[in-house]
Amino acid sequence: MSDSVGIVGGRYRLVRTIGRGGMGTVWQAHDEVLGRDVAVKEVLPPPDLTGPERDLFTVRTFREARAAGRVAHPCVAAVYDVLEEHGHPWIVMQLVRSRTLGELVRENGPMRPAEAANVGLQLLEALRAAHAAGVLHRDVKPDNVLLTDDGRAVLTDFGIATTEDEAPVTRTGILIGTPAFMAPERAAGGPAETASDLWSLGVTLYVAVEGHSPFHRSNALATLGAVMHAEPAPLSRAGVLGPVLLGLLRKNPADRMTVDEAEQRLTAIIRGIGPEPTGPVPIAEVTGGDAAAIAPAARTLPGRRRQPLLALGLGALVTALVTGGAAWWSHRPPETSGPPAVVHTPQQTATVSGPPPSTGSKDGDGREAGDPPGRSDARRDDSPPAAYETSRPDRDPGPDRRAQRRADPTPEERPTRSAAPTRSAEPEPEPEPEPEPDEDEPGEVEPSRGGGAQAEHWHAWE
Numbered sequence: 001m002s003d004s005v006g007i008v009g010g011r012y013r014l015v016r017t018i019g020r021g022g023m024g025t026v027w028q029a030h031d032e033v034l035g036r037d038v039a040v041k042e043v044l045p046p047p048d049l050t051g052p053e054r055d056l057f058t059v060r061t062f063r064e065a066r067a068a069g070r071v072a073h074p075c076v077a078a079v080y081d082v083l084e085e086h087g088h089p090w091i092v093m094q095l096v097r098s099r100t101l102g103e104l105v106r107e108n109g110p111m112r113p114a115e116a117a118n119v120g121l122q123l124l125e126a127l128r129a130a131h132a133a134g135v136l137h138r139d140v141k142p143d144n145v146l147l148t149d150d151g152r153a154v155l156t157d158f159g160i161a162t163t164e165d166e167a168p169v170t171r172t173g174i175l176i177g178t179p180a181f182m183a184p185e186r187a188a189g190g191p192a193e194t195a196s197d198l199w200s201l202g203v204t205l206y207v208a209v210e211g212h213s214p215f216h217r218s219n220a221l222a223t224l225g226a227v228m229h230a231e232p233a234p235l236s237r238a239g240v241l242g243p244v245l246l247g248l249l250r251k252n253p254a255d256r257m258t259v260d261e262a263e264q265r266l267t268a269i270i271r272g273i274g275p276e277p278t279g280p281v282p283i284a285e286v287t288g289g290d291a292a293a294i295a296p297a298a299r300t301l302p303g304r305r306r307q308p309l310l311a312l313g314l315g316a317l318v319t320a321l322v323t324g325g326a327a328w329w330s331h332r333p334p335e336t337s338g339p340p341a342v343v344h345t346p347q348q349t350a351t352v353s354g355p356p357p358s359t360g361s362k363d364g365d366g367r368e369a370g371d372p373p374g375r376s377d378a379r380r381d382d383s384p385p386a387a388y389e390t391s392r393p394d395r396d397p398g399p400d401r402r403a404q405r406r407a408d409p410t411p412e413e414r415p416t417r418s419a420a421p422t423r424s425a426e427p428e429p430e431p432e433p434e435p436e437p438d439e440d441e442p443g444e445v446e447p448s449r450g451g452g453a454q455a456e457h458w459h460a461w462e
Contacts, residue, residue: 007032008090009083012040019100021143021157028095038080039095041157043088054087061089068158073129075122077146077156096154101208102142110211113241117269119145120205120244122153124263127201130158131194131259138192140200141181142207179223180216184251187224195253198262202248209238214249240269 007013012029018039019026029040045057065082068091072078081092101119105111111119123145130137137158146154177186181203183196206214214232217223232249235242244265247257257265 008040008085009081009092012038012090012092014040019143026157029092031092037095039077039093039156041091041093043091045088058084058089061091064158065089065091067133067135070133071126071130071135071158073126075126075152075154076129077154077158079158093156096146096148096156098146098148098154100143101145101147101153101204104147105142105207105211110237111208113209113237113239114269114272116205116208117241117244117266118151119147119153119208120201120241121263121266121270123155123201123204124259124266126153126155127194127197128259128263130155131197136192136194137197137200138186139177139181140197140204141178142204145204179220179227180213182224182227183253184228185253187227193253194259195256198248198256198259199253201262202245202257205241206232206238206245206249209241209245210235211237244269 008029011033012031015028015030015037017025018028024044025042027040027042029038030036031038043061045054049057062082062084065079069079069082077096078094079091080094083090083092123140127137127140135158137155139157140155144155144157146156148154179187181200183192183199186192186196203214210233215223215226215230217226228251232245235245238245244257244262247265248262250256
């Protein structure tokens with residue numbers, strides 16, 4: 001098509017060429033009927049199509065033009081008309097005086113993250129309006145994003161758009177779109193969906209801040225393979241926009257960032273409250289008072305992270321209490337009963353008085369003369385002698401009391417000072433005499449007078 005063609009459709013006078021692409025040529029034209037400038041896209045079919053295939057191509061183009069005409073949004077270039085002339089379709093659209101995002105990046109270099117976030121938010125609004133009308137763009141890329149002088153971003157070229165409820169009429173084996181910006185599910189031969197346009201938006205924003213495509217290779221097949229299997233190159237300029245790009249470039253459409261989440265994050269970045277950029281953070285060694293000052297701040301955690309740490313701390317505390325209680329219980333001191341000065345053994349009871357004198361005489365049953373009645377040798381064994389309690393040295397019983405105790409004990413007193421059973425093979429060693437406690441010292445048992453009371457005393461302690 002040359003500039004000498006003149007008028008298309010009887011009303012649109014072609015003025016000049018403003019763009020070219022794989023799907024055709026875009027002209028600046030003037031509507032002679034309404035007296036306004038418009039953009040007219042000449043949609044050229046692939047040269048290898050047969051006659052019937054060209055007819056199907058024309059049908060598809062009309063369907064896509066009607067789909068794009070259903071979208072009305074300030075960030076979408078409106079479609080005014082569609083017609084067929086010279087054997088191929090023509091689409092009349094709104095003329096936006098601007099330059100494309102692709103031209104801006106190629107001429108001026110990458111954009112700042114905040115500027116790219118502003119462009120991305122407007123494109124996201126355009127896609128939301130198109131998806132609400134049931135229209136999929138299928139070719140979002142920098143060269144289809146128009147940037148006006150007043151900062152407005154407009155999504156244009158719905159030339160290959162389609163509706164979600166219309167069956168495709170393209171030839172088998174032909175993928176419609178730009179390979180470097182095509183979603184993995186479409187590159188694998190699957191149908192387009194709303195998440196596919198979000199993937200293309202993510203690649204477009206990647207180019208805006210990094211200056212190059214993350215999946216472009218030397219040929220189309222290698223590019224499609226990178227789209228399906230390769231991860232994007234590490235981000236170096238994205239900054240706070242990085243989490244949004246990585247969320248939009250997830251291979252699985254079900255895991256991809258949604259429109260609402262992307263809108264929320266981009267809005268936060270534009271307002272200056274975006275998340276901190278991802279990257280290595282140098283950590284200086286903290287000692288002394290600085291560590292004490294940082295400790296309270298470290299305890300101030302977000303609510304979602306504080307609950308697991310609190311549960312972990314409570315679990316450790318409960319474990320420590322249970323372990324400590326078990327250790328104390330297994331090593332607790334043995335409980336004592338009776339007066340502290342009396343040592344109770346299964347065989348005998350000993351007091352703190354001095355060693356008992358032995359008369360050396362035994363009765364017919366083998367007992368010493370002073371043993372209380374009722375005790376038999378069956379209660380005796382060869383266990384070691386009972387230990388004697390040491391009296392408190394800080395209390396002096398007095399000379400009169402000591403002199404009285406040095407006297408020979410009466411027959412009633414002898415049973416309270418039982419000696420350990422003697423062995424025939426080796427004599428019993430006599431314990432060293434200990435200082436006598438006072439009569440009011442705790443633990444001393446005053447022998448009672450009379451045989452009956454003495455027998456009860458023995459049975460009680462036995």
